[in-house]
Amino acid sequence: MLGAIIGDIVGSVYEFDNLRRTDFTPLFHPEADFTDDTVCTIAVAEALLDGRHPGEALLDWCTRYPGRGYGGRFAEWLRRGDLKPYRSFGNGSAMRVGPAGLLAASLEEARVLAERVTVVTHDHPEGIKGAVATAEAIWLARSGASAPDIRAHVAATHGYDMARTTDGIRPVYRFNETCQQTVPEALICALEATDFEHAIRLSISIGGDSDTVAAIAGAVAEARFGVPQGIAGEARARLPADMLALLERLYAA
Numbered sequence: 265m266l267g268a269i270i271g272d273i274v275g276s277v278y279e280f281d282n283l284r285r286t287d288f289t290p291l292f293h294p295e296a297d298f299t300d301d302t303v304c305t306i307a308v309a310e311a312l313l314d315g316r317h318p319g320e321a322l323l324d325w326c327t328r329y330p331g332r333g334y335g336g337r338f339a340e341w342l343r344r345g346d347l348k349p350y351r352s353f354g355n356g357s358a359m360r361v362g363p364a365g366l367l368a369a370s371l372e373e374a375r376v377l378a379e380r381v382t383v384v385t386h387d388h389p390e391g392i393k394g395a396v397a398t399a400e401a402i403w404l405a406r407s408g409a410s411a412p413d414i415r416a417h418v419a420a421t422h423g424y425d426m427a428r429t430t431d432g433i434r435p436v437y438r439f440n441e442t443c444q445q446t447v448p449e450a451l452i453c454a455l456e457a458t459d460f461e462h463a464i465r466l467s468i469s470i471g472g473d474s475d476t477v478a479a480i481a482g483a484v485a486e487a488r489f490g491v492p493q494g495i496a497g498e499a500r501a502r503l504p505a506d507m508l509a510l511l512e513r514l515y516a517a
Contacts, residue, residue: 265305265514267460267486268362270499271478272301274464279333282471284434291461292498298507299333300326301479304360306507308381309514312363319347319384328506333475335441341385349383353390355446357382358398359476362483365402367517374403386443394443397422398480401451405487411455424448430456434470441473450480457481460489 277293307325311318326334326342334342337350361378368374378399382392397418404414415426425448433449440446450467457463463485467478500508 265309265362265366266491266496266499266511267482268305268479269298269302270495271464271467271482272475273298273499273502275468275475275478278468278474282474284469284471286465286469297502299475301359301475303329303332304356305362306510308360309363309510311381312367312377313513313517318381338385347384349385349387351388352386353388353443354386354441355394355443355473355476357386357391357395358443358447359479361395361399362402363514365399368403371400371403374399390443393422394447397447401484402487405484415455418451426452428452430466430470437470437472439472446473446477447480450477451484454481454484457485460485460491461495
């Protein structure tokens with residue numbers, strides 16, 4: 265989950281000002297900060313840890329941290345407060361699902377947990393698919409599956425085109441907030457990478473919805489490689505105390 269938060273923070277300054285290269289420095293821009301991706305990921309973690317209704321957790325945490333770049337339909341869902349899903353297939357379902365892949369004891373449980381925390385808002389089949397594919401990729405990486413095997417599983421199970429490379433994606437990729445055109449690209453970044461930081465840099469370099477692409481890629485990259493201590497410290501320094509406390513609980517679970 266920390267990997268998703270790191271991707272979100274690093275990508276926060278590039279979401280509407282894409283940077284299509286990997287050699288940017290420093291990794292954490294001085295103005296980088298957490299966005300809705302982090303708030304929602306924290307909410308999902310709390311829901312799974314405490315058996316709380318995911319919609320209630322999302323409403324609580326997102327109300328606690330307003331103005332963090334919530335998408336239009338999700339922002340309206342927060343304003344309504346009725347906890348009814350709205351058939352979304354936006355990439356928000358995948359960017360927040362990391363805790364499901366982290367806490368699951370089996371591939372099947374990763375799928376079940378991902379669906380549970382997704383359908384409260386994103387009950388469109390494509391929204392669910394994006395979340396499930398991400399959670400499964402995280403679980404498989406945690407379990408030691410190779411990058412080619414994870415690519416093959418995602419392609420066979422979910423129908424995403426996983427045969428592409430970041431070099432092939434970069435020239436043609438444009439801003440897109442759907443799962444269909446965010447999840448496979450983010451997973452490719454994570455699975456092509458040679459280490460955690462490389463995954464974050466690749467995900468920024470393809471452009472698009474940079475913080476969310478990097479959040480999804482970061483979650484999978486954490487499962488593959490772990491997070492270097494220095495990078496983890498940079499991210500933790502940008503988080504408030506209640507989020508840090510939740511992170512500690514999650515990794516102790």
